[in-house]
């Protein structure tokens with residue numbers, strides 16, 4: 001069994017970004033494996049549009065008037081500069097402290113890491129001309145690293161986009177050493193339509209078929225990465241779950257879904273929910289698996305549900321002897337879309353120790369993948385899915401508490417989120433006790 005899971009993972013461990021031939025090929029492989037188990041999977045195609053960089057230019061203008069250009073890429077779905085580009089003062093925004101923020105008006109700023117909505121609001125309020133964010137580590141070389149293709153996130157779009165670039169951290173250091181007063185930037189984005197596919201498998205429930213538990217994982221990867229850890233591992237564990245259900249039919253209906261295009265903005269799960277809006281009522285819980293199989297690191301479970309669910313999950317871990325830590329938290333993966341449609345979720349993942357993580361890089365490959373870890377994770381997923389699908393009453397109430405609702409709206413932005421359009425319904429209180 002372990003060998004089979006490992007072999008399947010090895011078979012799809014190649015870069016398979018959203019909408020590419022490789023994503024399609026991995027989907028076809030998984031489809032056939034599922035057919036081989038004896039289920040009838042269905043491909044559900046969907047499309048979306050995005051603006052990708054066609055031309056991205058960044059040059060430092062030195063004191064003596066030299067122009068030194070750097071290799072950069074534009075952030076997907078950010079904003080074009082005027083066609084001829086623009087020249088602006090440059091500022092290294094080390095932090096979002098009050099002093100720094102007074103010094104960036106009209107400038108192109110260099111920042112690190114992913115922007116939170118709050119940080120982005122501060123940049124907008126300060127009136128910057130654009131920003132450059134960094135990718136990688138200072139130990140990178142051009143030969144051993146790739147420049148990440150970042151995406152301008154939905155929740156930032158509510159504030160309006162800005163021209164945005166990504167630069168290698170090693171190049172950012174060189175840029176800073178030039179101590180440029182000014183930079184020239186130019187960005188042209190072109191719209192493209194991407195077509196991708198979900199694979200949907202219905203395992204009919206024996207006793208309560210009208211209630212649905214979704215078990216899902218994305219099977220696409222980011223560019224460059226072979227996506228063994230993130231998230232080929234989750235995809236093949238869903239296939240293993242189907243093997244389990246072939247032998248042990250569940251009481252409730254289980255929908256196993258392999259999502260396409262998670263890495264480009266949770267597109268597959270959003271497309272599924274949009275296409276099956278009527279099903280949202282019947283889906284009682286979503287179990288997600290995103291990242292796994294590495295010999296290094298710990299199991300992490302993210303719970304987006306009413307407060308007592310975390311206690312229930314912890315008790316279940318003790319009962320089954322599974323080693324994992326839990327967090328009550330919205331998880332940035334396909335489960336978040338289910339939360340937005342009012343469906344609670346439990347998302348299983350694996351966190352790497354310091355120095356042992358390689359998410360979204362070319363080092364996410366089979367090197368650290370371990371057969372036994374894969375099997376252990378798949379075994380737990382089967383136990384958990386079994387437990388909820390076969391409970392007399394599902395132990396997790398179908399309710400999104402107020403704090404989680406706020407996080408969902410913050411995450412997707414007011415415009416995109418579905419839950420923001422519906423009034424908040426307070427959690428049903430238990431009936432008080434009377435003699």
Ligand SMILES: [Zn+2]
Nearest residue numbers: 230231290291
């Ligand atoms: Zn992932």
